[in-house]
Amino acid sequence: MTTPVPHEPSPHSGASLVPAPGRLSAGPSGGGRCSIDGATTIEAAPGTEGVARWLRTTVGAATGYPLPPSHGEDAPRIVLRISPEPGGEPDGPEAYRLSAAGRRVVVGGASAAGVFWGAQTLRQLLGPDAFRRAPVTVRDAWEFPAVTIHDRPRFRWRGLLLDVARHFMPKDGVLRYLDLMAAHKLNVLHLHLTDDQGWRLPVERYPRLTGAGSWRPRTKFGHRASPLWEEKPHGGHYTRDDIREIVAYAAERHITVVPEIDVPGHSQAAIAAYPELGNTDVVDTASLTVWDDWGISPNVLAPTDATLRFYEHVLEEVLELFPSRYVHVGGDECPKDQWRRSPTAQARIAELGLADEDGLQAWFVGHFGRWLSERGRRLVGWDEILQGGPPEGATVSSWRGRAGGVAAARAGHDVVMCPEQEVYLDHRQAPGDDEPVPIGWVRTLEDVYRFEPVPPELEPEHARHVLGAQANLWSEVTEDQNRVDYQAFPRLAAFAEVAWSALPAPAERDFADFEQRMSAHYRRLDALGVAYRPPTGPLPWQRRPGVRGRPLDGPPPVR
Known part of the structure; x- marks a missing residue:
């Protein structure tokens, strides 16, 4: 009888994101936390207003936070913006880059679609209760690990x-x-x-x-x-x-x-x-x-x-x-x-x-x-x-x-x-x-x-x-x-x-990590x-x- 080899989790396992992003790295110095709370605002650049509205009706409803428009540089905020090359390289129209640390989350997309997919990832990072329609507990803040994610789809x-x-x-x-x-x-x-x-x-x-x-x-x-x-x-x-x-x-x-x-x-x-x-x-x-x-x-x-x-x-x-x-x-x-x-x-x-x-x-x-x-x-x-x-x-x-x-x-x-x-x-x-x-x-x-x-x-x-x-x-x-x-x-x-x-060949895919x-x-x-x-x-x-x-x-x- 052979001894099973312990499964080595991928970098994606800690965040438990589905589908798995292209590149995920930990926050500053390999750690740290990010949070949103009742003071968090949304800074929506032109073209991202629809994503801001979606965040308020989903994440806002689940957390109980109003997520109003941002009016100050020092406010804790979620920044939404469109930049042609969100990852510093040509990534395609649905690519995005998400950076979260402290009390600031920045989601940049190559288009409004890319920003929207980044917002979907943010919702997953917040945890399962972010998928509910109303708060199940009163929280002073919602925390998750500080991360940087570069991501894009394989197929259109x-x-x-x-x-x-x-x-x-x-x-x-x-x-x-x-x-x-x-x-x-x-x-x-x-x-x-x-x-x-x-x-x-x-x-x-x-x-x-x-x-x-x-x-x-x-x-x-x-x-x-x-x-x-x-x-x-x-x-x-x-x-x-x-x-x-x-x-x-x-x-x-x-x-x-x-x-x-x-x-x-x-x-x-x-x-x-x-x-x-x-x-x-x-x-x-x-x-x-x-x-x-x-x-x-x-x-x-x-x-x-x-x-x-x-x-x-x-x-x-x-x-x-x-x-x-x-x-x-x-x-x-x-x-x-x-x-x-x-x-x-x-x-x-x-x-x-x-x-x-x-x-x-x-x-x-x-x-x-x-x-x-x-x-x-x-x-x-x-x-x-x-x-x-x-x-x-x-x-x-x-x-x-x-x-x-x-x-x-x-x-x-x-x-x-x-x-x-x-x-x-x-x-x-x-x-x-x-x-x-x-x-x-x-x-x-x-x-x-x-x-x-x-x-x-x-x-x-x-x-x-x-x-x-x-x-x-x-x-x-x-x-x-x-x-x-x-x-x-x-x-x-x-x-x-x-x-x-971007998965490897079928026989090489890490199904244990996906599970x-x-x-x-x-x-x-x-x-x-x-x-x-x-x-x-x-x-x-x-x-x-x-x-x-x-x-x-x-x-x-x-x-």
Whole structure:
């Protein structure tokens, strides 16, 4: 029996920061303390007023301190300022430098975003109670070790997909997840707004999309093989003002909201609302309802000019509500059987001189790629858009493993890596039978921590096309906030470190150090009310006995 080697903590362990910063050093002479108290003020340079407001509403609320604007050089204060090179070197727009000693904290960022990420680090330094909404004890001062931190993200796309189509997440739930993303320095919310099971986006020109398409008659519990149903309608949708509020709330936290409107598959909810969108020459689309099962619906959009115009009108309103440069159009899992049987679809294939139905799908997606490009936006699609050739300038979300991302990057397309085998957070977290509704592959906290977004087979000149990574949280088996929390955390914290920090190769990553820092981070999640999966396994009320999942899908993925 071998004797275990004692774990040597990294320099990050004492501060227990998640994600780990690039460089952290102790204060003057290797020690010292910093504090804030009732006399602490905020000196906000131009461009940082939003960060000051955020500090007052979070740290100010948790401490009970007013944190007023600074009016004197001698006042204890938090200084917020924008400087192009906060670390004395070109660090990129989201870099920051934090220096804390005595009664003074200085957060300098290369942009307002960098200052905001530095403020998130300050909140972590103050301890778990800084994540509460009101003081739990009266303190004369809040102290923490004096430190200097230089930090910047590894990737510019650090994303989370929330599927609000399968199970609707009300507005307040989305705002809550934006706060959780910001706390972990994630900066892209991919909002999956439409699918077979529901349409959540208001479209003034087509009110039946939400009037009829946002509600389904019932919902299946568990995997699609489950015999259990909830025999009541499920649904909901956002108002236009809800969307504006979500986008503004995200922007204040330097998060971009990327909307997804699926075409030409995953569209039964839209067809149920407007039957003329479907393949009416082979299917009685007027009899369709919003789908109440999981899996892939055979009902897809008809490749007609009328369908194209309909979705152009939808996207016009999408562009009005979402300022994001990127718009996701899906493009995945489009069954071709209806097109094979449809005289209309076959005539369109012949008219365009296409080889087959795959070419028809590429034409469909390519139309919207050009349409978006003409309006200064960029199309994003799942890696199936590579079949038949992706639109010029398209960004590819590589979900079916790494191969799609490798092929897209080598072809000169930007890539977001989100392979289902590694960062689908709806997948099970352990092999035990007590996991609630276990589906997919086992992806433990350590597995996610060892995820590497840049495929090792990519040559350096192609690796630059990897914009970053995204964790996807599909909602077939996450019917409420607690279930979403359980699947997301703590694995989203590990993913955030992968996306932000400059980590070594997967096999060389110090997971023991990460676990040690997580022991403090769990207390932050507790203060935020996150119903995460404990390291020891699900709590009794987190289990779902009798609700079927599905067997493991083949061998474990290769890291």
